[in-house]
Amino acid sequence: MHSILQIKDARYFQIIFQAVFLSYGIFYLHWAKEGTCFSYYAAACIATQFLFEWIQHKFSVTSPGFWKKFYNGCKSALITAFGLCLLLKTNLWYVCIMAAFISIAGKYIIRYRKKHVFNPSALGIAITILLTGKAWLSPGQWGNDIVIMFAVCCLGFIVVTKVQKLDVSIAFLGSYILLLFARQVLYLGWPPDFFIQSITTGSLLLFTFFMISDPKTAPDHATARIIWAVLIGVLSFYLTAFKFINAAPVWVLVLLAPSVPLLDAIFKSKRFQWPGPVLSPS
Amino acid sequence: MKKKLIIITAIIAASPVLYSFCGFYVSKADGTLKNKTSQVILVRDGNKTVITMYNDFKGDVKDFAMVVPVPVVLQKNDIKVTGNNIFQLLNDYSAPRLVEYFDENPCGMRLMEDKAYSMAPMSRSKKDDAELYKNKSLGVTVEASYTVGEYDILILSAKESSGLKTWLTGNGYKIPKGAEEVLEPYIKSNLKFFVVKVNIEEKEKTGLENLRPIQIKFNSPKFMLPIRLGMANADGDQDMIIYGFTRRGRIETTNYRTVTVPTGKNIPLFVQKNFSGFYTNLFMHQWKSEDERIAFLEYAWDVSPANYVKCDPCVSNPPGYNDLKTAGVWWLGNNDEDYIDGNEPGGHVYFTRLHVRYNRSAFPQDLSFQVTPNTENFQARYIITHPATGSFNCPEGKKYLGDLKERRRKELNMLASLTGKDASDWDITLNDEENMNISADVSYSGLSKLSPDELKKTGSASTEKIIFASVVALACMCAVKYKVDRI
Numbered sequence: 001m002h003s004i005l006q007i008k009d010a011r012y013f014q015i016i017f018q019a020v021f022l023s024y025g026i027f028y029l030h031w032a033k034e035g036t037c038f039s040y041y042a043a044a045c046i047a048t049q050f051l052f053e054w055i056q057h058k059f060s061v062t063s064p065g066f067w068k069k070f071y072n073g074c075k076s077a078l079i080t081a082f083g084l085c086l087l088l089k090t091n092l093w094y095v096c097i098m099a100a101f102i103s104i105a106g107k108y109i110i111r112y113r114k115k116h117v118f119n120p121s122a123l124g125i126a127i128t129i130l131l132t133g134k135a136w137l138s139p140g141q142w143g144n145d146i147v148i149m150f151a152v153c154c155l156g157f158i159v160v161t162k163v164q165k166l167d168v169s170i171a172f173l174g175s176y177i178l179l180l181f182a183r184q185v186l187y188l189g190w191p192p193d194f195f196i197q198s199i200t201t202g203s204l205l206l207f208t209f210f211m212i213s214d215p216k217t218a219p220d221h222a223t224a225r226i227i228w229a230v231l232i233g234v235l236s237f238y239l240t241a242f243k244f245i246n247a248a249p250v251w252v253l254v255l256l257a258p259s260v261p262l263l264d265a266i267f268k269s270k271r272f273q274w275p276g277p278v279l280s281p282s
Numbered sequence: 283m284k285k286k287l288i289i290i291t292a293i294i295a296a297s298p299v300l301y302s303f304c305g306f307y308v309s310k311a312d313g314t315l316k317n318k319t320s321q322v323i324l325v326r327d328g329n330k331t332v333i334t335m336y337n338d339f340k341g342d343v344k345d346f347a348m349v350v351p352v353p354v355v356l357q358k359n360d361i362k363v364t365g366n367n368i369f370q371l372l373n374d375y376s377a378p379r380l381v382e383y384f385d386e387n388p389c390g391m392r393l394m395e396d397k398a399y400s401m402a403p404m405s406r407s408k409k410d411d412a413e414l415y416k417n418k419s420l421g422v423t424v425e426a427s428y429t430v431g432e433y434d435i436l437i438l439s440a441k442e443s444s445g446l447k448t449w450l451t452g453n454g455y456k457i458p459k460g461a462e463e464v465l466e467p468y469i470k471s472n473l474k475f476f477v478v479k480v481n482i483e484e485k486e487k488t489g490l491e492n493l494r495p496i497q498i499k500f501n502s503p504k505f506m507l508p509i510r511l512g513m514a515n516a517d518g519d520q521d522m523i524i525y526g527f528t529r530r531g532r533i534e535t536t537n538y539r540t541v542t543v544p545t546g547k548n549i550p551l552f553v554q555k556n557f558s559g560f561y562t563n564l565f566m567h568q569w570k571s572e573d574e575r576i577a578f579l580e581y582a583w584d585v586s587p588a589n590y591v592k593c594d595p596c597v598s599n600p601p602g603y604n605d606l607k608t609a610g611v612w613w614l615g616n617n618d619e620d621y622i623d624g625n626e627p628g629g630h631v632y633f634t635r636l637h638v639r640y641n642r643s644a645f646p647q648d649l650s651f652q653v654t655p656n657t658e659n660f661q662a663r664y665i666i667t668h669p670a671t672g673s674f675n676c677p678e679g680k681k682y683l684g685d686l687k688e689r690r691r692k693e694l695n696m697l698a699s700l701t702g703k704d705a706s707d708w709d710i711t712l713n714d715e716e717n718m719n720i721s722a723d724v725s726y727s728g729l730s731k732l733s734p735d736e737l738k739k740t741g742s743a744s745t746e747k748i749i750f751a752s753v754v755a756l757a758c759m760c761a762v763k764y765k766v767d768r769i
Binding site: 016017019020023024027028029030032089091133134135136138139140141142143144145155187188189190191193194196197198201243244246 | 466467470471503530537541573575647652654655656657658749757
């Protein structure tokens with residue numbers, strides 16, 4: 001088992017940084033419910049993780065030690081719980097539980113060639129909103145404070161470079177920002193601060209560095225990853241600028257998830273694996 | 283020990299003067315026309331929006347002109363005028379409120395009688411005249427022209443901002459400085475311009491002194507309010523109060539934070555004398571400390587006709603079925619299933635009151651909104667507590683005075699943290715009748731003489747900051763540890 005102080009796994013950083021963002025939201029932005037919500041998300045994510053690990057353990061012959069595997073998976077479950085809490089809003093505890101269950105169950109059930117197809121929290125968010133109608137995304141909730149933006153970028157950078165998938169974040173953000181700049185400033189003629197306001201939202205940066213960057217749901221090959229991330233950037237831009245859809249990147253990430261197996265089939269490369277016991281669908 | 287509240291005091295919102303909407307006035311006279319506070323009703327369901335703009339124009343009505351960017355060319359039956367009363371009603375219903383509680387005398391004596399207060403909100407208005415439009419070929423197309431109520435309305439589309447500017451100037455309008463910067467992006471975004479002037483003849487026919495609100499409806503996925511154009515002729519900060527109605531739940535801004543104003547706070551008794559001033563200061567202080575780029579939520583409630591608890595407690599009449607229809611809530615009573623028990627018109631209506639104070643530097647973008655399924659009720663409510671009266675010559679009475687002193691100390695601290703102004707900035711003298719048996723050291727003026735440290739002797743709200751700092755410190759430690767391990 002890993003000791004917390006011998007950090008080899010970038011997920012520890014991700015957990016800690018997401019905890020920082022959540023506490024910033026609670027203590028500085030005065031979010032009222034997120035503390036309670038987080039406990040629901042975390043408990044439900046870990047319980048679901050346990051359930052599916054246990055089922056897998058029961059029916060698998062080659063599986064290594066159950067607890068080791070479960071512990072390793074818990075890190076991912078916790079990241080999913082933070083991801084849900086930082087993005088999804090709801091007043092109802094059972095909606096929290098449902099979102100958590102869908103997120104984790106999704107990565108065990110919807111699989112293709114031993115790789116889960118959807119980003120867990122993005123899938124949980126999308127299905128929960130569509131099915132219950134009692135939850136929503138709040139793209140304005142982070143405000144445009146430049147300090148927190150800087151922090152998100154820096155901390156995100158550390159996490160992302162640690163797992164060597166900065167290419168996805170850069171490709172997505174680059175294409176999205178470039179198109180937005182071309183539309184808002186060059187074509188429509190808005191002053192620069194209009195554009196700055198569009199790109200300094202916490203939601204966009206969290207998505208860039210803590211969601212799309214998930215190496216388990218991105219294509220394996222570097223070229224494929226860039227193509228995929230640019231595709232998400234372009235489609236997000238289109239939906240934001242012309243269809244006035246809020247929080248478009250999250251929806252696009254879910255929408256384009258099925259393209260990952262296709263890209264993996266065309267561009268073959270080594271599968272990403274978190275440190276720890278193998279075969280864990282974390 | 284505490285007797286429950288009886289009384290409510292309502293005030294009109296933060297600003298005493300309520301002017302018109304978020305478009306801009308185009309002045310024909312030399313006098314500068316400014317819109318400082320505007321009120322607007324936003325009704326939204328699906329892609330359909332109904333916007334009602336309160337018209338509180340001051341000055342000669344022939345100088346009145348308003349330009350509002352709209353996403354589509356409006357048809358004549360998409361435009362109508364409504365009564366002014368609806369704004370007064372919604373404002374009274376949803377304004378921040380002061381609630382009074384009365385302590386009971388622990389020694390069993392009771393002298394006070396309950397009193398009811400109501401600070402009547404103020405209303406205002408003005409006069410009239412109109413003009414003729416000419417059309418030139420400057421890339422400006424008059425898409426439609428209507429006379430609705432006392433207004434002459436043109437819907438313009440333009441190809442370039444300089445053409446539009448020339449057209450407006452050529453037709454006798456003065457374009458406010460700074461408005462040009464936003465004309466171009468609006469034209470390129472394919473917005474139309476809804477230009478309103480007063481038709482003097484029609485105005486006289488109405489026999490009304492005031493200009494009435496204009497209500498427009500249209501279908502568009504865009505759910506926004508064009509505040510940028512309104513900044514053109516405003517000095518500094520402008521206030522806007524938005525009354526939102528939806529079928530699902532609260533509305534919130536998507537490109538700025540929506541923040542709830544502090545509520546349920548116990549504040550000193552003397553605030554009663556100047557609650558309006560208190561709230562103005564509170565709003566200002568909170569707005570500054572939240573970095574200005576926010577929309578404040580002041581009220582949110584389910585006002586469906588079938589919901590019997592439309593406020594708790596109510597400070598004025600909640601909007602009824604007819605008021606909601608006037609406000610533009612079109613879906614009410616349209617379906618048979620909306621009628622509960624065959625008579626009460628049903629259907630869901632959720633009300634949100636947002637208060638935005640904006641200026642050019644903090645608000646580079648227009649306000650964008652979304653409808654959320656959040657149906658949690660909210661009200662901005664502040665509490666004052668009257669002390670017990672009579673003699674306190676019993677052991678419980680002594681204890682009561684001790685508790686009272688502690689409570690008042692906390693109230694003074696709360697006042698300072700809410701408004702950023704401490705007791706020295708307020709008129710803290712109180713009606714002696716009520717304080718006859720309360721010694722000087724328990725009075726607010728006595729307490730306010732304490733040093734700031736004594737006043738704030740117990741822990742403030744810094745615990746949460748400490749927790750946050752610890753989490754950040756932990757994160758930094760881990761990052762350092764990771765770096766060290768790598769070397």
